[in-house]
Amino acid sequence: MDNKSCLIVGAGISGLLAARELQEAGWRVTVLDKGRGVGGRMATRRMSGAGFDHGTQFFTVREDRFENLVNGWLDEGAAVEWSRGFADARGNANPDGHPRYRGSDGMTSIPKHLADGLDVRTGERATRVDRSGEGWTVACESGESVSGGALLLTAPVPQSLALAESGNHTLTEGARRQLEGVSYDPCLAVMALLDGDSPVPEPGGVQIKDEPLDWIGDNATKGISDRPALTIHAGPQWSRAHYDDEEADVTRALLDLASQQLGADLVSSVVETSLARWRYSWVTSSHEETCLVASEEPPLVFCGDGFGRPKVEGAALSGLAAADRLLGREA
Ligand SMILES: Cc1cc2nc3c(=O)[nH]c(=O)nc-3n(C[C@H](O)[C@H](O)[C@H](O)COP(=O)(O)OP(=O)(O)OC[C@H]3O[C@@H](n4cnc5c(N)ncnc54)[C@H](O)[C@@H]3O)c2cc1C
Known part of the structure; x- marks a missing residue:
């Protein structure tokens, strides 16, 4: 051979x-x-016409070699700059000037673009x-x-x-x-389609980085969904403790926690949900x-x-x- x-x-x-x-x-x-499909943890799901990034939410660039790649993706329309910072846990805008990128139609736009011309099965x-x-x-x-x-x-x-x-x-x-x-840490991710306005502030993400919640994003404000569509990520400890719980229990608990965080009643405006269980999300020891x-x-x-x-x-x-x-x- x-x-x-x-x-x-x-x-x-x-x-x-x-x-x-x-x-x-x-x-x-x-x-x-x-x-x-391709992409692994750079995952986008469609549900009743809405789009959800339910794994990676955004990415940043530090090294030149990666910057060159990302510049190519921007030129070729696979990626766009999303924001320069998100709301903090109190909902206050928190721009720090550092670009955060996303896939143009959701995170999978980038792996789909990269897979073009390859023998991917x-x-x-x-x-x-x-x-x-x-x-x-x-x-x-x-x-x-x-x-x-x-x-x-x-x-x-x-x-x-x-x-x-x-x-x-x-x-x-x-x-x-x-x-x-x-x-790696696990991550439980709830996707929730809303019938009504999203309570997530511009630019469509609240970065909590804590327990029990890590992140709440609205994929419509983000620009990848025609309908308000939330992604809620539990923190690693909460995810580990509830990893094998019933889907309905995890979903209800995370919607309640996100409602408290945003000061809004999400439960009454949710029309459809789905749960992703990421056994491996973030690396804890590399x-x-x-x-x-x-x-x-x-x-x-x-x-x-x-x-x-x-x-x-x-x-x-x-x-x-x-x-x-x-x-x-x-x-
Ligand atoms: C909930 C969550 C939120 C995240 N948020 C961010 C973020 O905001 N910013 C950031 O930079 N990173 C984030 N990450 C991390 C980021 O997604 C990963 O670091 C990155 O995508 C890893 O890429 P990879 O190619 O190493 O692995 P993966 O994307 O996991 O790719 C591995 C592939 O292997 C395939 N595979 C596994 N086993 C088999 C098998 N037996 N046979 C065939 N195929 C197999 C899988 O299907 C998968 O497609 C997040 C991850 C998760 C889960």
Whole structure:
């Protein structure tokens, strides 16, 4: 098997950017994702004509390499600047001059844009990884099986770790220990369609960063929904404590908490709701390098927001770093 081919598990921002980099360098790349669409935690859902960003709400830019990418997305219409700060927990405007970006039609606009021209197979849950010949074979729940010279695992690290050891390959003790050190907080996210005006102040987000609530956003004021459509994120402690509670109980509790926070009666104006349970949302402990090479030959690399910096920017830079390693470029 030639080593100029790569299987990538995960079509989030890290996997897609790595895929583009490798494909541009002439590699044959196949991306597998268990989701119905691409984007992973950069997720947008439609419900009764409304749009909801229910994972990532916005992203910021610190490093030049990421800034160059984001400038391209802005030029190509995949991303727009949303605001320069949000209301604080008291509802007071709190601009700090630092740009926050969003996808043009919701967060998934960016991964959809990046997936264009790539061989991305959605609805394919990878269940087993084996070393085969001079490369790797990934088997999917669907019965599909794909082979390639290099393997890049981009899912949240506990999921990638389980996958890496699901077949005939054993990680070194050192690699496993480093991967086991990466952890994430959960996040319970309620989406609520409103029949009436939104009580969320301009520019459409209240950034609480506390317990029991972390964030309340209105996707209409944000500019990605024709109808008032709230996204409410619980804080990590509350999410952990209530992770397995009944959907109706979680939804009611978070709507009550958001009503108190906003000083408005949300419950009477809600017409439809949905709950997302993010087992892995924010990284709480990351691997210090931007990716981890678990096998040089055949190459097995781990990347994503658990490596280097967290969040969308960290995931993007990690995907690029993983591609750099496979291409033998200086990271
Ligand atoms: C609720 C929430 C709010 C957030 N808010 C922000 C924010 O405001 N700003 C910010 O910068 N970041 C935010 N983040 C974090 C940000 O979303 C992530 O850091 C970033 O999107 C991670 O990208 P990734 O490519 O590393 O992983 P992911 O986006 O998780 O991509 C991994 C992909 O792997 C796929 N996958 C997993 N297992 C398998 C399998 N077995 N087979 C096939 N496919 C598989 C998944 O479906 C997924 O698409 C938030 C996250 C959440 C959940």
